[in-house]
Amino acid sequence: MRKRLPDWCDENHAKFGPLFRGNLGFGAVGVFVQGIESLEIIGNKDTSSIDLLERCHGTLGKNAMIVLDGPAHRKSRGAVSANFTPGGLDRAAVLKTTSAVFDEHIEAWSKLDSMDLKDLCSDAVFDAICRVIGVIPGELSQWRSRFRMLLLGSMGSPTNLPGSPGWFAVRARSWLDERLAAEIQRVRAEGDESCLLGAMAHGKDEDARAVDDAALLDNLRLLVLAGHETTASTLGWVFLHLADNPAMWERVVEEAHASLPEQLVTVSGLASYPFAEALFREAxxxxxxxxxxxxxxxxxxxxxxxxFAPGAVLACSIVNASLDASIHESPRAFLPDRWMGTEGRKRAPSKTEACQFGGGPHYCLGYHLAVAEGTQFIVSLARRFHAAGLHLAPAGPVPEPSYYPVITVPKSATVRIVR
Ligand code: HEM
Structure with a gap:
């Protein structure tokens, strides 16, 4: 599953049909449901994500919105959801914040001869999500490496014996929780409600009770966790392909110069950069x-x-739905033009095409932010690098991803910067 998840699913689908049992890691067995119809299972209200709590040992808290259902989920998500709509992002000038952060990082990158994409992209996007939320982290790489350790819990290790993935996840969580709790106390003491964390920390429920600290902490940890490695990894893949394909690089540079920089700091303005968005969506x-x-x-x-009776665990392969030949022509090729509409404009993807962000009540809260940040980052890099006479070049072939438990850009992923 790690190296060949899509092929493994296809082979089992051909052998056993659209349903087969598989080991989800550490002996946890789930029924794999194949084909794009399986996305209905993610989107319906008769199934829950509660198994994540047990399988992602130590990574998530029991109050995190992602493991709640029904009214509890609506309440938890409802407390922040308005901030993540296109209008909410623009009202809080979120893209101005992310633009300033990305510019700082891109400026530093422009002095390098090569870029180690895994760490550089993670640092930049981590920095951005912290500033969007209003968390002031100490040393970025220390925080980020703790979040990476926290993610080890998603491997489903049933134990936290020393040296196991669960052990790393639990230790990372207590390190992070100590610091995130201090951030909650800081915004409470400062009475600052202007940032998202301040608004969350000062929020009241319908009975005018202050938001419970444990719930706040679980959602804060989730927002930072969900909001950086995902977008950062996707950007890493975009840069690997841009380095590998000079024609795509030229095209994105041209697009970056064709509109005013002001267009980069609102969600509606970003519509001026359809090819950059197409690159992000394709990655x-x-x-x-x-x-x-x-x-x-x-x-x-x-x-x-x-x-399937209550209690059964069903596993839907998002990657197989993403690579389904009935939806996408040449599904294994990197072809950003599939996301372009008529007359060089962007086109709205269908729910099935955007299944990488999930479905139903838990659909990714950060969807609009992720696409906006991705587009903004690609345009900013193309604009700044081109102005400085730089372009990206490959340091080797585009690497193959490792698929399970999550895809991140490989540690070895590097591109050269040519002057
Ligand atoms: C390329 C970037 C991203 C991808 C591919 C992605 C993907 C996902 C997926 C697959 C889910 C689970 C959905 C489900 O179970 O149906 C999810 C949930 C979530 N994502 Fe994202 N995500 C991304 C970026 C972000 C960003 C930038 C944030 C910022 C805050 C974010 C916050 C969340 C939250 C809070 C949830 C839980 C929502 C809930 O349970 O109601 N994600 N995401």
Whole structure:
């Protein structure tokens, strides 16, 4: 599954049909549901993401919105969702913040001869999400490496014995929680409600009670966790392909210069950069950070003539839906033009095409932010590098991804900067 997840799913689909049992890691067995119809399972309300709490040992808290259902989920998500709509992002001038952060990082990159994409992209996007939320981290790389360790919990290790992935995740979580709790106390003490964290920390529920600290901490940790490695990895893949394909680089440079820089700091303004957005969407399609979504049945569901009772764990392969030849021509090729509409404009993807962000009540809260940040970063890099007489060149062939438990750009992923 790690090296060949899409092929492994296709082979089992051909052998056993659209349903087969598979080991999700550390002996946890789930029923894999194949084909794009499986996306209905992610989107319905008869299944829940509660299994994540047990499988992602130590990574998520029991109050994090992603493991809640029904009214509890609506309440938790509702407390922040308005901030993540296109209008909410523009009202809070979020893209001005991210633009300033990205410019600082790109400026530093322009002095390098080569870029180690995994760390550089993670640092930049981590810095941006922290500033968007209003968290002031200490040493960026220390925080980021703790979040990376926290992610080890998603491997499903059933134990936290020393040296196990669960052990690293639990230790990282307590390191981070100490510091995130201090950030919550800071915004409470400063009475600052202008940033997202301040608004969350001072929020009241419908009975005018202050938001519970444990719930706040779990969602804060989730927002930072979900909001950086995903976007950063996708950007890493974009830069690998741009370095590998001079014609694409030329095209994005041309697009970057054709509009005013002001267009870069609002969601509506970013519509002026359809090719940059297409690059980001194509990278997220070919390398979806979340490759498998599991759901636990809470009310009986039927699929391909089989009935699943409450408690059954169903695993939908997002990556297979993303690579499905019935939706995308030449699905294994990096072809950003598939996201372009008529007359060089962008086109709106269907729900199925945007399945890399999930479906149903838990659909990625940061979807608009991710696409906006990705587009903004690509344009800013193309603009600044071109102005400085720089371009990207490959340091080797575009690497193959490792698919499970999540796709991130490989540690060895590097591109050269040519003067
Ligand atoms: C390329 C970037 C991203 C990808 C591919 C991605 C993907 C996903 C996926 C697959 C889910 C689970 C959806 C489901 O279960 O149906 C999810 C949930 C979530 N994502 Fe993202 N994500 C990205 C960026 C972001 C960003 C920038 C944020 C910023 C805050 C974010 C915050 C969240 C949150 C809070 C949830 C849980 C929502 C809920 O349970 O209601 N994500 N994301």
């Amino acid at each position: 997220v399609r070919l390398y979806p950070p979340v490759t498998i979504e599991t759901r636990t049945v809470i009310r009986e569901v039927s699929f391909h003539g089989h009935r």
